[in-house]
């Protein structure tokens with residue numbers, strides 16, 4: 001019986017991209033997907049980061065049929081409705097087609113796809129994983145759980161937000177994207193490729209216990225004042241949108257990716273972006289573990305990058321809820337909102353700074369940190385500081401630690417710039433100093 005290097009459960013964006021990367025790295029990969037594709041899926045609005053990621057992976061064809069995201073009517077901070085132009089890189093896709101294209105690319109990269117086949121709870125056997133899938137039991141050295149909110153491999157989670165449900169349906173129509181608020185909801189609607197319009201209302205889960213779904217949905221949309229016309233809306237579907245993170249996203253022989261690892265508040269509209277990023281991080285982690293690379297570095301890299309993503313998104317989301325003035329005292333908003341942490345403002349560097357002594361901020365440190373280098377995770381010296389979303393090992397293609405080592409040997413900022421100019425392309429020494437100074441990492445006394 002075949003023992004696969006890797007078994008991936010789930011053929012959404014996270015599973016397909018992780019499987020594809022591992023197959024391209026030479027591993028024998030099997031992927032199990034329970035649904036026939038194309039299958040319907042919410043989450044059609046792709047954030048600006050997705051097209052460049054797909055380009056990087058050579059998967060641009062997954063965006064065939066995508067349309068640029070239209071301008072949006074937004075009522076959020078106050079009662080004013082504003083027309084907001086989108087980032088030109090943001091697109092709207094048919095998720096059924098998009099997910100099918102990614103899965104086809106994985107197949108073309110050499111992944112064996114079993115579909116429609118449902119995997120049930122995997123178990124560790126004497127020689128690796130045993131995954132009951134349809135009538136077979138698959139065997140694999142490494143397990144990737146990419147089964148989304150179903151989380152086929154189980155384990156415990158911690159909530160990152162209040163229990164939230166989404167009520168949604170579609171109708172024939174177009175028009176601008178709409179984002180609006182009511183006392184007990186925020187609602188989002190957007191035209192889809194193919195002439196349908198989908199609108200979603202997000203509510204506290206307990207509200208649904210007290211009200212009939214259809215009436216509640218229409219009442220919530222009405223409360224925003226942004227959805228006046230709803231010609232023959234279809235049946236209203238309900239899905240879970242509660243935020244959580246898995247308590248054990250990576251082990252020596254398994255990893256959870258995409259929504260199996262953590263979910264974002266849909267307010268970010270970046271679930272697919274985050275699923276793709278976690279798939280790429282999971283692939284280098286699994287490759288390092290399967291190739292007997294630095295195991296401790298691989299485990300720490302995946303855990304830390306996942307935890308940073310959760311923290312970044314949670315802070316951003318709470319601050320965004322906090323910006324909604326009209327309903328700030330309502331329980332729905334109080335449960336979700338928190339002010340953004342203050343961002344220190346540093347005045348720009350001037351010629352006067354050049355003569356001054358220079359040093360690294362006392363909160364900054366250059367410490368060994370797990371980093372993906374090529375296709376493997378290894379330890380690299382990287383700069384850490386509370387103002388940085390993640391440790392930094394490189395600025396562009398320059399290693400940062402050797403540059404920072406020069407700081408303590410420099411009598412002044414001018415002296416430091418002379419040393420860096422000898423090592424960096426023209427103009428980069430000044431740009432690097434300005435960037436570090438602006439973040440409060442480099443200090444002139």
Ligand SMILES: Cc1cc2nc3c(=O)[nH]c(=O)nc-3n(C[C@H](O)[C@H](O)[C@H](O)COP(=O)(O)OP(=O)(O)OC[C@H]3O[C@@H](n4cnc5c(N)ncnc54)[C@H](O)[C@@H]3O)c2cc1C
Nearest residue numbers: 010012013014033034043045119147148258259270271272
């Ligand atoms: C209401 C709502 C709105 C959203 N809107 C957006 C948005 O506008 N933009 C955005 O980027 N993101 C959005 N998201 C999030 C986005 O849809 C997800 O982040 C993304 O789909 C996660 O991808 P994934 O591959 O992890 O999981 P999924 O896409 O859910 O894929 C998991 C796959 O695993 C399969 N599977 C599950 N169990 C098994 C099993 N036992 N055996 C075999 N196969 C199995 C499933 O059939 C599925 O195909 C939204 C989410 C919600 C809840």
